[in-house]
Amino acid sequence: MTEKRIDYPVATLEEYGYRETPAYVKKIIKVLKSVLTYLVIFFLYLSIIVIAIQSLNSSRVMSAFDHVSFQWYPNILNEPELMTAIKNTFLVSSIATVVATILGTFFAIGLYSLEKKRRQQWMLMNNVPILNADIVTGFSLMLMFRLLMPLFPNIFGLFTLVMAHLFFTIPYVILNVMPKLKETDPNLMDAALDLGVRPFKAMLKVLVPAIKAGIFAGMLMALTMSIDDFVISYFNTGAGFDNLSVWIYGVIGRRELTPSVYAFSTLLTLFTLVGLVLYETLKNNKKKGKLWLRK
Amino acid sequence: MNKLYRGLARPYQIWLIILVFIPLLAMVLISISNYNASLSLSEVQITFADWDLLFQHQTLVAFKNSLVYASLTTIISFVLGYFVAYQIKQSRIKNKFIILTIIILPMWSNLILRTEGLLNIMEENNILKSIIGFSLLGNIAGTPFAVLFGLVFTYMPFMILPIYTALEKIDISLEEASQDLGVTPFKTFWKVIFPLSLKGVVTGSIMVFLPTMAGFAIPKILSKGNIVLIGNIIDQKFLYTTFNDGSLLAVVILIVILGSLLIITRFDKEGETLL
Amino acid sequence: MVKKVKKILIVLAIALIATFLNACQTGPTLRLLNWGEYLNPEVVDLFEEEYGIRVIQSIADSNELFYSKIKSQTTAYDLVIPSDYMVEKMVDEDMLIELDYELLPNFDNVTYMDGVNQIYASMAATTLTRTGESVDYTDYAVPYFWGTFGIIYNNRVDGLEEALNENGWDVYFDSENYFPTASRGMYDVAQFAYAAALMYLGENPNDYNTTLLNDAKTAIEGANFSEWGTDTLKRNVESDNLDMAFVYTGDYLDRLYIQLDEGRTIDEIQSDFNIYIPETTMVFIDNMVIPYTATNLDAAHKFINFLLNPEIMALNGESVGYAVTTEEAYDIVVSHIDDEDAFYHNWAYANMTYYNKDREGTFYPLTALPNDDIDAINTMIQQIRTE
Known part of the structure; x- marks a missing residue:
């Protein structure tokens, strides 16, 4: 082969209309971007910062800062009502979150495998618990649970509270898992099944890993909704099993909250943050596992 | 998806029928009756006598307020939340789930404590002012801006989370390919990335819009009781056991929103973006 | 998976045991x-x-x-x-x-x-x-x-204390003639607002008819309330963000005891903010x-x-x-x-000052109005707030 050199004019990027953004402009944009990001995160945490400041205030007067004091932190232990409420909250929310995440994932897979029209109808129903006014949901759940009372007279308490929390947390899990399911390649599951993998195993080994980001987001949201619910919890609890929100609302009706409540909120936030950072550092040190949710 | 898994939906369908459909039906029935707690069941009648409630001044204003605040909150949360979610995706931090937990963490503290904390620093004399000497947000307590601020920064995590989960799945090579082909970064984003993340945007918008539409605690506290939303009225009606009025308003909200969701699904060619 | 199932079972078992213990004390x-x-x-x-x-x-x-x-x-x-x-x-x-x-x-x-x-x-x-x-x-x-209701007020407004002691309810409700620039707060309970307005009008706060409802509405509009709150009212008066509010006397005492804890004296606190208990007032038990x-x-x-x-x-x-x-x-x-002990002394003093057993006056507890009347009152307040 002979090579014939042809002198075509070579177009530059500029001639295509491409213009290099000057380096300083890029830098400014970059800085602006991170400033805005941090600003948004700061505003997300603004109320938490105020709570933290209030928890460190030596004075119980919340509109002015006196001096730094840690007295409200050990004082949490001296508040038996607060302690009980905290314990109840943890118990209810952890059970509700775990169960809602597992069930919600299964349900979402089930709903996804329905025909499109059917699925849309059920997904509309799925939105009702999120949309309905809390007090309406709380009331109607209570009435439904009451129908069980002739069979189980002492049903109201932890059990009904967990059931009520499942009622409004499962929809959040489904809402988060569904978009992920739509992104999965349908051939993937078919392939697995054709290869003789049993359906349940295929679901756990093929499908669940593919949608785990959605599952995790759903779990986070379920926990978030559950840990701070007041109205629905109020109507569906019983036998003195009050969670933290019910207790807080009950106190501000007539009395003054102890600053130890602020201390607890701050601790919850701090512990989670520190825990996350520690986990991250430890994991990086070990250089094991690339993904958090690895099986 | 394989029909094999349809059975998994069955328990949830039963659960939804028992705990959503039946109460919903009951609510519709109650809304056309004169039912309240002090009536015995034999006195309950079907009546539309209380339906003029829907056209009373305060109901209309409350509906309008709810719609306006929910829409504005959703839009602002979308703009800021998308931006943050995109930044997180592009950041070099490996474990992004940690970032997401950090984003949603503020919501684990009690809503009343957080909202009253915000109210505190929106007042003229506040705890932050006593430390740093000036008012960070200015004296905005009781204004619509205060309410909007509170709503946006309370519910935004619900926007960031699903958008991020959608963005996270997008193959980075798509973006590179687009850039290699000489498409400007903005165009790449608009033509490639954004459409692919639309599902997250829709989920996020639903999750911000619905609770703001039906909620009432934040507007009540931050407006100092000067702005009434439909949630306030429903809450009050139920609290004072005027169940028929409360149900009527709740049913109307449900119909309006579920109806509009349904219509969007119908007209959407793909039919997949929403549900 | 098996491990996961086990974990779930353990959690559920713990929960069940907890319920069991709860029920079977x-x-x-x-x-x-x-x-x-x-x-x-x-x-x-x-x-x-x-x-x-x-x-x-x-x-x-x-x-x-x-x-x-x-x-x-x-x-x-x-x-x-x-x-x-x-x-x-x-x-x-x-x-x-x-x-x-x-x-x-x-x-x-x-x-x-x-x-x-x-x-x-x-x-x-x-x-x-x-x-x-x-x-x-x-x-x-x-x-x-039990306890009374009163008007908590801020002494940063000159002459407010004297005016309240002299003219009582008028000062709180008639914002045109008394302290037009002072900010006023009301409890976010419709019947409280209605009852307070009727007492200002010299009526029995537990009466109800449409004329009274309209009069009360005019009175409440005249007060031009800038805040409808609950626990926030007392704190806002305490922190100089509000001038007057209709609250439980116990609300004031809550703040008083807290400030006493800070080492301030009763005189100092009273000269900052205080509560005026009208001769005719609402009480609760x-x-x-x-x-x-x-x-x-x-x-x-x-x-x-x-x-x-x-x-x-x-x-x-x-x-x-x-x-x-x-x-x-x-x-x-x-x-x-x-x-x-300063606490006990102050406690006794506060009770003698604010809950004195020999206090003369007319005390009205709220009565249980029929549902329809309560509904009308709630609606009236919402109308004011949506105007």
């Missing part, structure tokens, strides 16, 4: 439905020690929630502590059990405060819608705490009543009897800060006026 119990932080834990300890009855407390933040909680029958409460108008409503709907005074021997050794008797008399004046009869509410209720769901009547009576003991009632008042309801308990409280 041995020994008799007293299920109490109460406001938050409204019962001194020391009193609970003493009671449990003396009678061997465990107290299980549930918390609620409004009378309306008490009502729906009892009505729903989801928990068999033995004792509830609702306010005056809710007791009326509950009696009217046959939700309460009559007390057996044989089981309340301490009752013979105490005298209710004058104000308390006034409240019961005023309550008895309303007849039941069910039977048309009037009721002696002491058949059902024993007073727990929280009562111990036994709902029809009660399963342990014996424990309920024992608890009521226990709290009628003046020493115990005073002890309870020590941590709660509302006004005790018997003269004997009041005497114990004010006997601390010469106490060297």
Whole structure:
């Protein structure tokens, strides 16, 4: 082969209309971007910062800062009502979150495998618990649970509270898992099944890993909704099993909250943050596992 | 998806029928009756006598307020939340789930404590002012801006989370390919990335819009009781056991929103973006 | 997967055990439905020690929630502590059990405060819608705490204190003629606003008709309230963000005790902000009543009897800060006026100043208006707030 050199004019990027953004402009944009990001995160945490400041205030007067004091932190232990409420909250929310995440994932897979029209109808129903006014949901759940009372007279308490929390947390899990399911390649599951993998195993080994980001987001949201619910919890609890929100609302009706409540909120936030950072550092040190949710 | 898994939906369908459909039906029935707690069941009648409630001044204003605040909150949360979610995706931090937990963490503290904390620093004399000497947000307590601020920064995590989960799945090579082909970064984003993340945007918008539409605690506290939303009225009606009025308003909200969701699904060619 | 299933099973098992333990605590119990932080834990300890009855407390933040909680029958409460108008409503709907005074021997050794008797008399004046009869509410209720309402005010406004003492309600409601620039707050409970407006107009706050409703509306609009709040009102007056608000006297005392804790003196605090209690004012009384769901009547009576003991009632008042309801308990409280302990001295002083047993005046407890009237009042307030 002979090579014939042809002198075509070579177009530059500029001639295509491409213009290099000057380096300083890029830098400014970059800085602006991170400033805005941090600003948004700061505003997300603004109320938490105020709570933290209030928890460190030596004075119980919340509109002015006196001096730094840690007295409200050990004082949490001296508040038996607060302690009980905290314990109840943890118990209810952890059970509700775990169960809602597992069930919600299964349900979402089930709903996804329905025909499109059917699925849309059920997904509309799925939105009702999120949309309905809390007090309406709380009331109607209570009435439904009451129908069980002739069979189980002492049903109201932890059990009904967990059931009520499942009622409004499962929809959040489904809402988060569904978009992920739509992104999965349908051939993937078919392939697995054709290869003789049993359906349940295929679901756990093929499908669940593919949608785990959605599952995790759903779990986070379920926990978030559950840990701070007041109205629905109020109507569906019983036998003195009050969670933290019910207790807080009950106190501000007539009395003054102890600053130890602020201390607890701050601790919850701090512990989670520190825990996350520690986990991250430890994991990086070990250089094991690339993904958090690895099986 | 394989029909094999349809059975998994069955328990949830039963659960939804028992705990959503039946109460919903009951609510519709109650809304056309004169039912309240002090009536015995034999006195309950079907009546539309209380339906003029829907056209009373305060109901209309409350509906309008709810719609306006929910829409504005959703839009602002979308703009800021998308931006943050995109930044997180592009950041070099490996474990992004940690970032997401950090984003949603503020919501684990009690809503009343957080909202009253915000109210505190929106007042003229506040705890932050006593430390740093000036008012960070200015004296905005009781204004619509205060309410909007509170709503946006309370519910935004619900926007960031699903958008991020959608963005996270997008193959980075798509973006590179687009850039290699000489498409400007903005165009790449608009033509490639954004459409692919639309599902997250829709989920996020639903999750911000619905609770703001039906909620009432934040507007009540931050407006100092000067702005009434439909949630306030429903809450009050139920609290004072005027169940028929409360149900009527709740049913109307449900119909309006579920109806509009349904219509969007119908007209959407793909039919997949929403549900 | 198997591991995961195991984990889930373990969690569920723990939960079940916890429920089980919760339900199967041995020994008799007293299920109490109460406001938050409204019962001194020391009193609970003493009671449990003396009678061997465990107290299980549930918390609620409004009378309306008490009502729906009892009505729903989801928990068999033995004792509830609702306010005056809710007791009326509950009696009217046959939700309460009559007390057996044989089981309340301490009752013979105490005298209710004058104000308390006034409240019961005023309550008895309303007849039941069910039977048309009037009721002696002491058949059902024993007073727990009581208190007045007043106008908490900020002394940064010159002359406000004098004006209030001289012209009372007018200063608060007539914003055109008195202190047009001062900010005013109102409790976010429609019936409170309505009742306050009627007292300003010289009417009985428990009357209702459309003329009064319109007059009240005009009065409330005239006050030009900048804030409708609950627990935020007292804090905003304290922190110079609000000038006047209609609140529970107990709200003021809460702030007063907190500031005293900071080492300030009563004089200093009073010159910052204070509360004016009009001669004609609203009062409330929280009562111990036994709902029809009660399963342990014996424990309920024992608890009521226990709290009628003046020493115990005073002890309870020590941590709660509302006004005790018997003269004997009041005497114990004010006997601390010469106490060297600053807390006890201040406590006695505050009670003598703000809850004085010899205070003259007309006390109106709110009455249980018919549902339709309450609904009309709620709507009227919402109209004002959506204009």
